[in-house]
Amino acid sequence: MNLELKDRVYLITGGSDGLGLGLASKLVREGARVSVCGRSDERLARAEQILGADALCYRADVTNSAELDAFIDETLVRFGRLDGAVNNAGRTAGGPVADSRDDSWREDYELKVISALHVSRRVLDELASTSGAIINVLAIMARSPLANSTPTTASRAAGLALTKAMANEVGPRGVRVNAILIGLIESGQWVRRAETEHRDLDEFYESMSKAAKIPLGRVGRTEEFADLAAFLLSPRASYITGVGISIDGGLSPVI
Numbered sequence: 001m002n003l004e005l006k007d008r009v010y011l012i013t014g015g016s017d018g019l020g021l022g023l024a025s026k027l028v029r030e031g032a033r034v035s036v037c038g039r040s041d042e043r044l045a046r047a048e049q050i051l052g053a054d055a056l057c058y059r060a061d062v063t064n065s066a067e068l069d070a071f072i073d074e075t076l077v078r079f080g081r082l083d084g085a086v087n088n089a090g091r092t093a094g095g096p097v098a099d100s101r102d103d104s105w106r107e108d109y110e111l112k113v114i115s116a117l118h119v120s121r122r123v124l125d126e127l128a129s130t131s132g133a134i135i136n137v138l139a140i141m142a143r144s145p146l147a148n149s150t151p152t153t154a155s156r157a158a159g160l161a162l163t164k165a166m167a168n169e170v171g172p173r174g175v176r177v178n179a180i181l182i183g184l185i186e187s188g189q190w191v192r193r194a195e196t197e198h199r200d201l202d203e204f205y206e207s208m209s210k211a212a213k214i215p216l217g218r219v220g221r222t223e224e225f226a227d228l229a230a231f232l233l234s235p236r237a238s239y240i241t242g243v244g245i246s247i248d249g250g251l252s253p254v255i
Contacts, residue, residue, distance in 0.1 A: 018222070132176075143160070
């Protein structure tokens with residue numbers, strides 16, 4: 001399928017590693033131009049090698065509004081247009097409510113909700129001019145929160161509500177807004193955890209899938225996420241908005 005992405009421009013937060021980098025690579029292969037941000041100079045340098053010199057790999061902390069604005073501004077200056085934005089910054093943070101701290105909740109919402117809101121608000125006019133799209137990368141527990149899973153499940157549920165509300169608001173302007181709810185999928189955070197625990201990565205993923213009882217019997221691949229996200233960003237998904245699509249190998253208990 002031709003996704004019609006040639007010369008379109010996409011901005012991805014948390015795009016220097018893992019799922020974000022996998023999506024950026026997919027978009028580049030489809031002929032699009034990409035702008036990604038991250039906090040690690042080392043990962044950004046590696047991303048630039050993978051994505052090529054035409055890509056913008058920018059150091060920015062999405063919880064810092066000034067840095068986030070500078071990243072968006074640089075993207076628009078470099079490419080002169082924007083066709084899509086992917087709010088992908090995040091990390092796993094879960095524990096008992098009784099043991100949680102207010103600061104942890106604030107930090108989680110700043111990282112996952114406020115940053116996505118800030119990016120979306122800033123780029124709406126640009127996306128309206130290109131009939132563009134926004135994707136919020138969330139987690140399946142946004143729909144089915146378990147014990148000891150906050151603040152992540154709460155912030156992800158907020159992201160799902162934001163997705164639907166914004167889709168209804170900006171649909172008349174021609175902008176589509178969707179969410180992808182991931183289960184257990186290959187990502188940079190799992191690679192780093194396996195390294196920290198001195199475990200073989202394949203064995204680590206296999207043990208994760210068995211412990212979670214994923215119906216398909218394995219952890220998802222980065223390229224499977226990238227294929228779905230690229231389609232939702234493309235004009236071929238022009239009548240899809242306001243939905244959250246799970247990619248989890250059947251793990252979620254809800255449809």
